[in-house]
Amino acid sequence: MHICDGILDPKICIGGYVAAGCLTAVVLAKTRQEDVPKIAVMSAAFFVSSLIHFRIGFSSVHLTFLGLVSIILGIHAPLAITVGLFFQAVMFQHGGLSTLGVNSFIFSTAALLIYGLYTIITKPVKNNLLVSISAGVVTVIGIFSALAAILFLIYFSGEEFAGFAYIFSVANGMLALVEGVVTSLAVYYILKTKPRMLGARHN
Amino acid sequence: MSGNEMVTVKNLSFSYPGKDDVLCGISLRVLEGERVALIGPNGAGKTTLFLLLCGILTPAGGVITVKGKKVIPDKFNTDIAYLFQSPEDQLFSSTVFDDVAFGPLNMNLSKDEVIERSKQALADVNCPALSEKPPHHLSGGEKRMVALATLLSMEPAIMLLDEPTSNLDLKNRRNIISILNRLEKTIIISSHDLEFLLETCTRACILDNGHIVEEGKIKQVLSNEELMKAHSMEMPHSLIPHTHGE
Amino acid sequence: MVLEYQSTVQSVVHSWDARWKLVVLGALIFTAAAVQKVYSLLLIVLAVLILVLLAKIPGKVLMKSLKVPFFFLIVIFPVLAITSGGERLCSFGVISIYKKGLITGGIVMVRALSIISISIIIFSSTKLNVLVKAMNFYRIPATFCAIFIFTYRYIFLYFENLGKLLLAAKLRGYKMTKGIKHMSNTVAILVTLLIRSYEQSERVHHAMQLRGFSGAFPIVHSFSTRWSDVVKTFLLFFLIALILGIEYL
Numbered sequence: 001m002h003i004c005d006g007i008l009d010p011k012i013c014i015g016g017y018v019a020a021g022c023l024t025a026v027v028l029a030k031t032r033q034e035d036v037p038k039i040a041v042m043s044a045a046f047f048v049s050s051l052i053h054f055r056i057g058f059s060s061v062h063l064t065f066l067g068l069v070s071i072i073l074g075i076h077a078p079l080a081i082t083v084g085l086f087f088q089a090v091m092f093q094h095g096g097l098s099t100l101g102v103n104s105f106i107f108s109t110a111a112l113l114i115y116g117l118y119t120i121i122t123k124p125v126k127n128n129l130l131v132s133i134s135a136g137v138v139t140v141i142g143i144f145s146a147l148a149a150i151l152f153l154i155y156f157s158g159e160e161f162a163g164f165a166y167i168f169s170v171a172n173g174m175l176a177l178v179e180g181v182v183t184s185l186a187v188y189y190i191l192k193t194k195p196r197m198l199g200a201r202h203n
Numbered sequence: 204m205s206g207n208e209m210v211t212v213k214n215l216s217f218s219y220p221g222k223d224d225v226l227c228g229i230s231l232r233v234l235e236g237e238r239v240a241l242i243g244p245n246g247a248g249k250t251t252l253f254l255l256l257c258g259i260l261t262p263a264g265g266v267i268t269v270k271g272k273k274v275i276p277d278k279f280n281t282d283i284a285y286l287f288q289s290p291e292d293q294l295f296s297s298t299v300f301d302d303v304a305f306g307p308l309n310m311n312l313s314k315d316e317v318i319e320r321s322k323q324a325l326a327d328v329n330c331p332a333l334s335e336k337p338p339h340h341l342s343g344g345e346k347r348m349v350a351l352a353t354l355l356s357m358e359p360a361i362m363l364l365d366e367p368t369s370n371l372d373l374k375n376r377r378n379i380i381s382i383l384n385r386l387e388k389t390i391i392i393s394s395h396d397l398e399f400l401l402e403t404c405t406r407a408c409i410l411d412n413g414h415i416v417e418e419g420k421i422k423q424v425l426s427n428e429e430l431m432k433a434h435s436m437e438m439p440h441s442l443i444p445h446t447h448g449e
Numbered sequence: 450m451v452l453e454y455q456s457t458v459q460s461v462v463h464s465w466d467a468r469w470k471l472v473v474l475g476a477l478i479f480t481a482a483a484v485q486k487v488y489s490l491l492l493i494v495l496a497v498l499i500l501v502l503l504a505k506i507p508g509k510v511l512m513k514s515l516k517v518p519f520f521f522l523i524v525i526f527p528v529l530a531i532t533s534g535g536e537r538l539c540s541f542g543v544i545s546i547y548k549k550g551l552i553t554g555g556i557v558m559v560r561a562l563s564i565i566s567i568s569i570i571i572f573s574s575t576k577l578n579v580l581v582k583a584m585n586f587y588r589i590p591a592t593f594c595a596i597f598i599f600t601y602r603y604i605f606l607y608f609e610n611l612g613k614l615l616l617a618a619k620l621r622g623y624k625m626t627k628g629i630k631h632m633s634n635t636v637a638i639l640v641t642l643l644i645r646s647y648e649q650s651e652r653v654h655h656a657m658q659l660r661g662f663s664g665a666f667p668i669v670h671s672f673s674t675r676w677s678d679v680v681k682t683f684l685l686f687f688l689i690a691l692i693l694g695i696e697y698l
Contacts, residue, residue, distance in 0.1 A: 004518065004521060004522070005482065005518075005564040006482065006522075006557040006558070006560035006561030007525075007557055007561075010482045010483040013479065013482055014479065024593065025590070028590050028592055031592055033662070033664040036595050036596055036654075036657075036662075037650045037651075037654040038650040038654070040595070040596045040597075040598075040603060040650075041599065041646050041647070041650035042647065042650065044599075044600045044606070044607050045603070045642055045643050045647075046643075047600070047607075048607040048608055048611050049611070049639050049642060049643070052635060052639060068643070072643070072647075079593065079596055083593075083596055083597055083600045084600070086597075087604060090568055091604070092517065093517050093518045093565050093569075094517065096561070096564065097478055097564055097567075097568045098478050098479060098481070159533075159534070160529060160532075160533035160549050160550060161529070161553075162532065163528060163529070163531070163533065164525060164528045164529055164532060167528055167532075181632065182632065182636055185633055185636040186639060186640050186643075189636060189637060190640055190643070190644070193640070194647065197643070197644065197647050254655070257659055259655045259658065259659070279658070279659075285659055287652065287656055291606055292655075294602070295598075295599050295656070296598065296666075297577040297578050297601055298576070300669070301669065304667075304669050305660050305661075305662075305667065306660035306661060308667035308668075309660060309662065309663065310661060314669065314671070318669060321669075337605070339602070339606065339609075357660065
């Protein structure tokens with residue numbers, strides 16, 4: 001779902017780096033020394049997990065696990081996302097380096113939105129099944145919001161990209177629904193096996 | 204052995220949140236230069252004891268002193284170093300040299316001293332050629348040696364080794380034995396490899412159900428068949444009396 | 450293909466002071482993202498090819514690294530060609546091929562492959578810890594750099610762990626099939642990896658604390674700029690200025 005190199009206007013790319021830099025700086029200010037291994041280790045685990053195939057129809061897809069990253073890491077998710085996107089671009093040439101700032105900012109804000117909605121919606125909920133379903137729903141909302149931002153930027157880069165933007169949105173819209181289902185299943189399993197991963201209130 | 208107390212544990216108790224006591228008022232004394240084997244069945248509390256000695260965990264009761272000073276939890280103490288059961292937990296840098304240099308760099312040593320110590324540590328474990336390799340390019344045995352080097356570069360007075368020979372082939376196991384026997388340090392080793400302990404340690408403590416149930420000279424402890432069986436262990440093969448022709 | 454630093458190679462790019470290499474090749478990346486004119490694009494491609502040769506990157510390695518993005522771009526190209534609108538070149542029934550789409554598709558492909566090639570040059574010629582030291586030099590916070598280094602290390606470990614988990618599952622009948630059951634099994638494998646990683650992160654934190662970690666990741670490397678580094682940096686900046694001049698003047 002990332003925007004690859006070569007499509008976006010360079011001014012947008014630079015703006016993306018500035019925005020991502022500011023957001024990262026704010027999150028870093030709230031990051032303690034003891035959070036570093038957890039963020040790094042989870043960032044690596046998510047990076048590797050995103051290489052797992054899920055068979056959908058006639059093809060297989062790779063997911064971003066944005067919902068899970070957000071729910072597990074909370075406000076630190078932007079750091080894991082930025083580092084994860086960087087290594088995806090450099091080690092596997094997925095996504096882009098010139099567009100790293102834009103991708104990072106969009107996914108990071110979507111992650112914070114997912115985490116915020118998840119925290120609010122699940123606060124009064126005790127039932128694991130309802131918590132899992134809520135996790136899936138907020139993931140879909142977050143990913144759709146990221147998709148909307150990406151589409152806006154693609155349109156902004158030139159009217160010749162309109163057709164590509166339409167196909168991109170249909171493909172990734174379906175992917176968002178799959179992400180929601182996978183996030184729900186994963187959260188359900190985690191609540192049964194290691195609820196502490198999802199925050200102290202799930203203990 | 205000069206007789207200085209390097210590690211003193213008095214009435215130490217600890218339990219994990221929501222669980223029964225793991226350690227119940229244990230006491231232990233380790234003198235300078237001693238090699239102590241800590242043995243016991245799985246879940247006895249050996250790793251927990253090590254984590255308490257390093258200050259990673261905070262005791263519920265009792266006192267721990269290292270080199271005469273009370274252990275302060277979460278304080279960086281260069282006198283004591285711990286080799287984790289899994290080297291993957293211990294190797295976190297992008298190259299072997301960086302991993303070995305990590306500890307000395309945090310000790311505010313000069314750059315030259317850091318480099319010298321790191322090179323020496325790698326030489327001590329016979330792995331100078333691995334210096335520029337990333338940890339994920341190493342074999343299991345090499346990772347274990349490098350993990351040991353990461354402790355040696357800090358030149359601690361006391362070393363705690365948790366299952367140092369697990370998953371090692373015979374050659375690497377022999378390597379570890381000869382390295383440990385060359386070192387002039389106070390060492391406490393937790394291991395199920397009793398033959399290894401016989402070659403490297405002089406004293407043994409049996410830890411079971413949160414208590415130290417026996418302490419003494421290693422051959423004496425390990426050759427007590429009834430004692431070993433009572434604590435879910437077996438005598439090491441080399442101490443089992445064999446009659447000629449069996 | 451996983452890209453890693455090639456420690457056995459020595460070249461003018463490998464020996465370039467990482468601080469200046471990062472800035473000037475970073476500027477080249479953004480320049481490549483900005484250009485649209487034919488001559489500018491040609492100069493970018495030429496610069497990239499020269500750098501690849503100077504960095505002694507084997508052609509096979511470069512081709513393998515470009516394979517995945519190439520196949521992705523090859524999909525974008527026809528989409529742009531048939532949806533961009535503007536001057537029509539030809540039609541096949543309801544499908545028309547537009548000139549603007551072909552040109553835009555071509556520009557996107559050249560830009561993207563150039564940028565990816567430059568990133569391959571940077572990361573195969575610079576050790577990660579040196580790169581992080583350069584980031585420190587540019588005042589990127591130490592905590593962020595620490596996360597960087599640790600993430601790199603554990604990516605490889607988790608590849609291995611995931612491989613073992615999938616193998617163990619396959620030996621017990623797990624198959625890549627459709628449907629909710631497959632998805633459920635795959636999620637279970639994934640969650641196992643995540644839980645193990647989470648538990649490992651606690652042990653890693655302890656290991657770091659015991660070796661004095663206080664938020665920053667110390668690195669032994671020292672930078673030293675030579676005259677050859679100044680010349681390389683200046684030449685490349687001159688080229689970038691030339692390309693931008695052609696593009697915008």
